[in-house]
Amino acid sequence: xxxxxxxxxxxxxxxxxxxxxxxxxxxxxxxxxxxxxxxxxxxxxxxxxxxxxxxxxxxxxxxxxxxxxxxxxxxxxxxxxxxxxxxxxxxxxxxxxxxxxxxxxxxxxxxxxxxxxxxxxxxxxxxxxxxxxxxxxxxxxxxxxxxxxxxxxxxxxxxxxxxxxxxxxxxxxxxxxxxxxxxxxxxxxxxxxxxxxxxxxxxxxxxxxxxxxxxxxxxxxxxxxxxxxxxxxxxxxxxxxxxxxxxxxxxxxxxxxxxxxxxxxxxxxxxxxxxxxxxxxxxxxxxxxxxxxxxxxxxxxxxxxxxxxxxxxxxxxxxxxxxxxxxxxxxxxxxxxxxxxxxxxxxxxxxxxxxxxxxxxxxxxxxxxxxxxxxxxxxxxxxxxxxxxxxxxxxxxxxxxxxxxxxxxxxxxxxxxxxxxxxxxxxxxxxx
Amino acid sequence: xxxxxxxxxxxxxxxxxxxxxxxxxxxxxxxxxxxxxxxxxxxxxxxxxxxxxxxxxxxxxxxxxxxxxxxxxxxxxxxxxxxxxxxxxxxxxxxxxxxxxxxxxxxxxxxxxxxxxxxxxxxxxxxxxxxxxxxxxxxxxxxxxxxxxxxxxxxxxxxxxxxxxxxxxxxxxxxxxxxxxxxxxxxxxxxxxxxxxxxxxxxxxxxxxxxxxxxxxxxxxxxxxxxxxxxxxxxxxxxxxxxxxxxxxxxxxxxxxxxxxxxxxxxxxxxxxxxxxxxxxxxxxxxxxxxxxxxxxxxxxxxxxxxxxxxxxxxxxxxxxxxxxxxxxxxxxxxxxxxxxxxxxxxxxxxxxxxxxxxxxxxxxxxxxxxxxxxxxxxxxxxxxxxxxxxxxxxxxxxxxxxxxxxxxxxxxxxxxxxxxxxx
Numbered sequence: 001x002x003x004x005x006x007x008x009x010x011x012x013x014x015x016x017x018x019x020x021x022x023x024x025x026x027x028x029x030x031x032x033x034x035x036x037x038x039x040x041x042x043x044x045x046x047x048x049x050x051x052x053x054x055x056x057x058x059x060x061x062x063x064x065x066x067x068x069x070x071x072x073x074x075x076x077x078x079x080x081x082x083x084x085x086x087x088x089x090x091x092x093x094x095x096x097x098x099x100x101x102x103x104x105x106x107x108x109x110x111x112x113x114x115x116x117x118x119x120x121x122x123x124x125x126x127x128x129x130x131x132x133x134x135x136x137x138x139x140x141x142x143x144x145x146x147x148x149x150x151x152x153x154x155x156x157x158x159x160x161x162x163x164x165x166x167x168x169x170x171x172x173x174x175x176x177x178x179x180x181x182x183x184x185x186x187x188x189x190x191x192x193x194x195x196x197x198x199x200x201x202x203x204x205x206x207x208x209x210x211x212x213x214x215x216x217x218x219x220x221x222x223x224x225x226x227x228x229x230x231x232x233x234x235x236x237x238x239x240x241x242x243x244x245x246x247x248x249x250x251x252x253x254x255x256x257x258x259x260x261x262x263x264x265x266x267x268x269x270x271x272x273x274x275x276x277x278x279x280x281x282x283x284x285x286x287x288x289x290x291x292x293x294x295x296x297x298x299x300x301x302x303x304x305x306x307x308x309x310x311x312x313x314x315x316x317x318x319x320x321x322x323x324x325x326x327x328x329x330x331x332x333x334x335x336x337x338x339x340x341x342x343x344x345x346x347x348x349x350x351x352x353x354x355x356x357x358x359x360x361x362x363x364x365x366x367x368x369x370x371x372x373x374x375x376x377x378x379x380x381x382x383x384x385x386x387x388x389x390x391x392x393x394x395x396x397x398x399x400x401x402x403x404x405x406x407x408x409x410x411x412x413x414x415x416x417x418x419x420x421x422x423x424x425x426x427x428x429x430x431x432x
Numbered sequence: 433x434x435x436x437x438x439x440x441x442x443x444x445x446x447x448x449x450x451x452x453x454x455x456x457x458x459x460x461x462x463x464x465x466x467x468x469x470x471x472x473x474x475x476x477x478x479x480x481x482x483x484x485x486x487x488x489x490x491x492x493x494x495x496x497x498x499x500x501x502x503x504x505x506x507x508x509x510x511x512x513x514x515x516x517x518x519x520x521x522x523x524x525x526x527x528x529x530x531x532x533x534x535x536x537x538x539x540x541x542x543x544x545x546x547x548x549x550x551x552x553x554x555x556x557x558x559x560x561x562x563x564x565x566x567x568x569x570x571x572x573x574x575x576x577x578x579x580x581x582x583x584x585x586x587x588x589x590x591x592x593x594x595x596x597x598x599x600x601x602x603x604x605x606x607x608x609x610x611x612x613x614x615x616x617x618x619x620x621x622x623x624x625x626x627x628x629x630x631x632x633x634x635x636x637x638x639x640x641x642x643x644x645x646x647x648x649x650x651x652x653x654x655x656x657x658x659x660x661x662x663x664x665x666x667x668x669x670x671x672x673x674x675x676x677x678x679x680x681x682x683x684x685x686x687x688x689x690x691x692x693x694x695x696x697x698x699x700x701x702x703x704x705x706x707x708x709x710x711x712x713x714x715x716x717x718x719x720x721x722x723x724x725x726x727x728x729x730x731x732x733x734x735x736x737x738x739x740x741x742x743x744x745x746x747x748x749x750x751x752x753x754x755x756x757x758x759x760x761x762x763x764x765x766x767x768x769x770x771x772x773x774x775x776x777x778x779x780x781x782x783x784x785x786x787x788x789x790x791x792x793x794x795x796x797x798x799x800x801x802x803x804x805x806x807x808x809x810x811x812x813x814x815x816x817x818x819x820x821x822x823x824x825x826x827x828x829x830x831x832x833x834x835x836x837x838x839x840x841x842x843x844x845x846x847x848x849x850x851x852x853x854x855x856x
Binding site for chain 1: 450451452453454455490491492495496498499500501502503504505524525526530561565568569572573575576578579580581681682683684685716717718722723726727730731732733734751752753779782783784786787789790791793794796797798799
């Protein structure tokens, strides 16, 4: 077990990669009552074309399968896993993203018992035709629920516009139609390919003794047998640099139009420290161009082009990335023009001064320290960073050394005119 | 828990010293009675105060000062509880120990003072342009509830169930009340809030109590006030015919919201028993609603119940295929009826108590949750502790849960669903 101390943050982690390939990370938190444990596989909705475990040919599985599998992991021959967690006083959940599926619980009691429940249910699949078919109704309602959420449609509609081929353009849960094709056999194939311990990470944070917990996990894993780890082969289609669809409008029953500008990032092959620098730099650039201290914000707010729904973000993973800026607005065209102008101006004459960079750096460092109060943030983000070959605790030292050139470079990965897409949601036209 | 210090009549400070967090949290709450008109006034005022002040006359200057202070957080918000309207100021800064020689915490008090005591008032009024902008922002916030179909359905259900009463009054007030606000009227709102509201200040973090008291006296000169005691709400629980209301919007899913009344409220001695009843009914993933409506019938992705204890209301929400409304309503009512018949297992009871325990103990791990939970529970018991609450849950029996279920009566069935098929 390796012990790594982060002096300036007053945090310490313990890590070990077990014989079966599972990486375990433990972070004890002084003064905390609860323990939060996540068990995550590097497998999400984008992993739809791959060589199944032990096979030589690529296959493509129905859309929404990673999320479907996540749902079905909870049902076992002897019933629903939630029942066990509840009895042990643990609040359990799971989520699926484009690139990860995480199973988790938080508990103030019986941490070992609950960790055992977590490891067992994720490592003992049980799928039958009946249980798979039964889930289709539940997931269909989940998909329908998201279909009625305009902000969700705006966000995912923008991603769909940006990408021509990459599966990030496909809804994580699939569609009501695509999930009908999912079978128990599919689930086993995906499970066997992506749920090997060597493709997973267990993160334990909170009120724990690291030595004791590590020994407990090791003992549990040593008792179970797994095949030898095999490298996973995924296949992704080639993706052009430019946005696929420059503009799209959807009508929904909303009180006010919604506008979102998506900007495709062309540094999607980055991983590790390089990715961390790009990601942090891009965030600082967006903060300076669109944040509450920016001339854009002042003008848009004064002129009523944005409201409290205004937001922006930069998101980057292995294979794709994008910046988003959007708001509810009565004047989508004018807001679009102002956002584009802001980007264009930044390309023509760089508006970020050294003092701005220094101030934003301080802001981000403080924000990061604040997020370390949240054990949920630590577990989820550490895992995401690790899967992208970065380390969460490198954020502060990396921020401290970011240069203006790095900011300019990060900005250039998404600021080309060809990288934009505009997605608008309009209320229905007034009835006659 | 918290150490209470009375600063003035009607102005209390609650301090919790802990080394658990990397930040210090300060929350100030102004409490007054809940009315539609004043709710709007106070919501717009909260926005205007957050925006700028005499020391930092533009939003950009104010935000730059906060950013410079290692991303210190400072924002205002409004909420309601029972018949009370609450304006809150939330602030949080990184502990001084991480950045030597910066004195972040002391500077935070200056920023709070500027926000609260240095408003941009001249000639008896706030600045017209700022007031207009924040009126527009609050109006749009009220309107945007329409876009969130679950929130909209819940709002409509409460309006039908408890028209013009605190249960259905929004903490933001109404569009009409927002429109009536002027720079002069907002000044009056400010004076009333600063001088007459009950003020409660919370500080959680690695701090020195005596230093905090001295700093608050220096930076936050609140005068004494005669703060009114909160009115208690009598729950309505008369046997009236069930109201069924269907409304339509252009949407896909059916949002089914059921409103039940109960005489048990937050202040009732059986409050803790009712929390257990709600947990078994639909509060958790082992509950009757989850197991039957979702898992057994596959009718919904979510089917939950919640206990709005301040108003004596239990409500159920489920996202369903609108064509299956009758079946869903019957199934939901059947879950309540099985509880009224005493069909409750030891397992369900133990699971529910274990999860209630977990949630109250977990709240210890967030300074904001500690503040919010204490702020509510101190109304019952100033020396409130989680352990005391847990022992009350542990004492609840199956018979108690059955009795609680017996007090629950369906009043409203509300369905918001799509327009397709309307003419058929």
